[in-house]
Amino acid sequence: xxxxxxxxxxxxxxxxxxxxxxxxxxxxxxxxxxxxxxxxxxxxxxxxxxxxxxxxxxxxxxxxxxxxxxxxxxxxxxxxxxxxxxxxxxxxxxxxxxxxxxxxxxxxxxxxxxxxxxxxxxxxxxxxxxxxxxxxxxxxxxxxxxxxxxxxxxxxxxxxxxxxxxxxxxxxxxxxxxxxxx
Amino acid sequence: xxxxxxxxxxxxxxxxxxxxxxxxxxxxxxxxxxxxxxxxxxxxxxxxxxxxxxxxxxxxxxxxxxxxxxxxxxxxxxxxxxxxxxxxxxxxxxxxxxxxxxxxxxxxxxxxxxxxxxxxxxxxxxxxxxxxxxxxxxxxxxxxxxxxxxxxxxxxxxxxxxxxxxxxxxxxxxxxxxxxxx
DNA sequence: CTTTCCATCAATCAGATGATTGAATGGTAC
DNA sequence: GTACCATTCAATCATCTGATTGATGGAAAG
Numbered sequence: 001x002x003x004x005x006x007x008x009x010x011x012x013x014x015x016x017x018x019x020x021x022x023x024x025x026x027x028x029x030x031x032x033x034x035x036x037x038x039x040x041x042x043x044x045x046x047x048x049x050x051x052x053x054x055x056x057x058x059x060x061x062x063x064x065x066x067x068x069x070x071x072x073x074x075x076x077x078x079x080x081x082x083x084x085x086x087x088x089x090x091x092x093x094x095x096x097x098x099x100x101x102x103x104x105x106x107x108x109x110x111x112x113x114x115x116x117x118x119x120x121x122x123x124x125x126x127x128x129x130x131x132x133x134x135x136x137x138x139x140x141x142x143x144x145x146x147x148x149x150x151x152x153x154x155x156x157x158x159x160x161x162x163x164x165x166x167x168x169x170x171x172x173x174x175x176x177x178x179x180x181x182x
Numbered sequence: 183x184x185x186x187x188x189x190x191x192x193x194x195x196x197x198x199x200x201x202x203x204x205x206x207x208x209x210x211x212x213x214x215x216x217x218x219x220x221x222x223x224x225x226x227x228x229x230x231x232x233x234x235x236x237x238x239x240x241x242x243x244x245x246x247x248x249x250x251x252x253x254x255x256x257x258x259x260x261x262x263x264x265x266x267x268x269x270x271x272x273x274x275x276x277x278x279x280x281x282x283x284x285x286x287x288x289x290x291x292x293x294x295x296x297x298x299x300x301x302x303x304x305x306x307x308x309x310x311x312x313x314x315x316x317x318x319x320x321x322x323x324x325x326x327x328x329x330x331x332x333x334x335x336x337x338x339x340x341x342x343x344x345x346x347x348x349x350x351x352x353x354x355x356x357x358x359x360x361x362x363x364x
Numbered sequence: 365c366t367t368t369c370c371a372t373c374a375a376t377c378a379g380a381t382g383a384t385t386g387a388a389t390g391g392t393a394c
Numbered sequence: 395g396t397a398c399c400a401t402t403c404a405a406t407c408a409t410c411t412g413a414t415t416g417a418t419g420g421a422a423a424g
Contacts, residue, residue: 003401019283021202025382035403040383094286097342101201101283104276104343114346145351145358152355153331156338160279161286164296169327173334176327180362185371207412217373222413 004042006032008052015053016091019098025049054109057095058116065123075131075181078124079174086158086170097159121147128181137182146181153177186224188214190234197235198273201280207231236291239277240298247305257313257363260306261336261356268340268352279341303329310363319364328363335359 010031015023025046029039043049064085067074086093096113103110125147131137157170192213197205207228211221225231246267249256268275278295285292307329313319339352 019202019287021284022287024380026380036382037384037404038402041401044383046382097283100342101279102203104345105201105204110343110346113343141361142354142358145354146362148351149335149355149358149362152338152342153335154338155342156334156336160282160334160337160341161292161295163286164292169330172324172327173331176324176331179323180328180331206410208410218412219374219414220372223371226413228412 003032003034003038004052007034007039007042007049008056011049011053012056012095013091015098016094020102051108053095054099054112057092057099058112060089060092061096062116062119065120067123067127074127075124075137076178078127079178082154082158083171083174093158097161100155100159117151121151124150150177150181185214185216185220186234189216189221189224189231190238193231193235194238194277195273197280198276202284233290235277236281236294239274239281240294242271242274243278244298244301247302249305249309255318256309257306257319258360260309261360264336264340265353265356275340279343282337282341299333303333306332332359332363 007028011023011028014027014031025039026036028049029036032039039049043052064081068077068081099109100113103113121144125143128137128143128147132143157173162170189210193205193210196209196213207221208218210231211218214221221231225234246263250259250263281291282295285295303326307325310319310325310329314325339355344352
């Protein structure tokens, strides 16, 4: 793997493990097996490297938003997709949580997070409208608000820590959500 | 105000402003107008001071969970209470978000956060059952799961950043939530 | 008045941390 | 072979950061 990618990947992993609070350039370089000066050769500042991580994480998440499956099942498929992603790439949600929190104090990151949020919400809103048209769910008076609500719920379920909890609980809660919508 | 309280209060404020990432003992002492050694006189370590902040924040939140209002309106009143709290004490939700994230790497904090979560969830679950009994809402098949879902939603709405967003959006989403439940 | 204890401060320490410097290494063009 | 460029490293810097030390002033106790 290219140095540049390897550094972003290592920073991504360490961010998931220790949060921004415990993210150290030395540790990132060490994980790649490289001198700190080499890290600074590719990324002049820690800040620039973090931007790289943001891009990597957001791109990764955005590509999973694309709807798939038979039309009437797409809402359900969307939930299933998120649940699967949480299982196969738990780091991604940890990093997204960290980025969301950091967005409070970093305008640039806030803008990126907001953008991904909006995309997510719009995708979901379109899915809801389509599902309603096909009678799969009740016609939501305000699909946009409902979609935003669902996004907030999924963020609460996956981006905030649930360690020490039975994973089946999350499953049950997701089913409760699907029941509410239908 | 007593030194000890003043230190916890300052740490709480600074935690809300800068997050764990930017929390410095020097700044805390300076905000109280006191020498660092004085801070360490009352709290031997930064960790101990943080425990103080955790207790302060959680107590503050727990006291707002107590149900109030006429029986059939309590669920709605609960939402209104949370919304009001978010308006009058935005710091509290920022701090709770920080604590939730830190809980991922700090077992002691994780246990406390989980405990408050469970309390919240149980209060809400009882309210839902009671509201159903009075016919105010449809009988929820699984009140516990529904309550946990609602808690996750409220956390997603209030503990994760929404800066740069129209506050009316949150209002609309809360109404959408009430509509779903009823 | 002297002793004792509490609270506070200035000064300082040791280790961590982001960043820089100058030299070595190896490959490519001429 | 020599000049040039990209890449990497060991060593070092300046600053930050949590924590400690020894001294000082004042109130309470005897």
